[in-house]
Amino acid sequence: MKIDAGSHVPIYRQIADQIRTAIAAGVYRPGEALPSLRVLALDVKVNPNTVQRAYDDLLRQGTVYSRRGKGLFVAEQGTVTAQQGTEKSLARALDEAIRNARAAGMHANQIRGLFNTSIRRVYGKGD
Amino acid sequence: MKIDAGSHVPIYRQIADQIRTAIAAGVYRPGEALPSLRVLALDVKVNPNTVQRAYDDLLRQGTVYSRRGKGLFVAEQGTVTAQQGTEKSLARALDEAIRNARAAGMHANQIRGLFNTSIRRVYGKGD
């Protein structure tokens, strides 16, 4: 679990995204328990409130459900909904950025160039 | 001029981006006056202060300049700086989307695939 404190993306969203990804990847299987609020908070060194908010996101989305006094568990359909969530959110962001650029008169190839620059900047030359 | 009040992007930034885009596209030419604060505020139905803030962005960037009591005018180099501004804004959006995706555990190639899908969706097969 890696938190980028410098990013403009809220920490709670970074946490929720990574948990969601882990569920999508099968790290947490349906019916399995998630790490407890306090444990996770200690792990990533943030305020428990922040973890709480991340878990709220997953609850609202139906990816996990809570058992009183027991903790949070991955829902039956959790793996599926998690997989959909991550990609859909990226696709939406890309669509919006590209639409804006097109409205500003940029050509597809200009956008492709900037995209390649960006992905290299984020991932480095390798990967 | 279309404002999405529900968007997470601040209204003043939406306005600045659209005006910048219009300048980049040559809708407003160097030396030409922009719509006055109050007129534009009435047009998009926001507070004049909000428009003012949008114009501030363009002023600081040197895309436009103000003449006392006369109005705001596109700078000599306005078309160029506006185009640069548009690129910078796209690069920022791409960086953020990619950083999010990476934090969520996606690989660069998955992102590349979604990007290609997005750009085809927006531009069509040609271009």
Place this chain on the structure above:
Amino acid sequence: MKIDAGSHVPIYRQIADQIRTAIAAGVYRPGEALPSLRVLALDVKVNPNTVQRAYDDLLRQGTVYSRRGKGLFVAEQGTVTAQQGTEKSLARALDEAIRNARAAGMHANQIRGLFNTSIRRVYGKGD
């Protein structure tokens, strides 16, 4: 009479300053009439209101006085008060700028360097 429309100095102040300087230099002697509002407005191609405001400044300062229906005339002490006005205003501006720079920790020689750069920028190499 030269007006710099691009300057941040209000036009009415530019006019007032130049009239004041002309009086200080003896171009207009005590008792002599100043150019009429409309004539001067046509001359420098500005709104008569703007010239009016410039003349207001000189009136308030006591450098000139008005004779109903006749026009504006240089006051008995006009030459003297005009001379004092110009230099005092510059000295005040310089003092403030230098005090600020000192508060920011700059050394006198750094300020001297920037001053020389500025004066060359405004006057050119010659003069």
Place this chain on the structure above:
Amino acid sequence: MKIDAGSHVPIYRQIADQIRTAIAAGVYRPGEALPSLRVLALDVKVNPNTVQRAYDDLLRQGTVYSRRGKGLFVAEQGTVTAQQGTEKSLARALDEAIRNARAAGMHANQIRGLFNTSIRRVYGKGD
């Protein structure tokens, strides 16, 4: 922190300049937190919005950065950019003062004389 409400310099700029000066002088070191919006607003008895606007200047300049819910912090390069900002601000003030003087008909050498007087008045003979 001293604000001159009567000055023609906007309050938000006075605040920004003084904070910038403090950073340049090392009063606030990189990584250190600035006084919060509301605290500073109470301190100098202005509206929090006005302080916000001052901080905006420093943010855009990259001298400080914000951490969500935590506060504003001096950037890694903050001391340097603050020093640069201070110089830029002095250069602007000198340019304007000299331009005014020139428009009022003064010669470069007259201005040089007044400048030397001013700098001696502020710094004394030594330095």
Place this chain on the structure above:
DNA sequence: GTGGTCTAGACCACA
């Protein structure tokens, strides 16, 4: 009429 500054007070996201 124009842009520029300021206030008071609200609501939001975040920790």
Place this chain on the structure above:
DNA sequence: GTGGTCTAGACCACG
């Protein structure tokens, strides 16, 4: 608690 955005309404300088 923090910063960020927005509104309503005021006053100013300028032309």
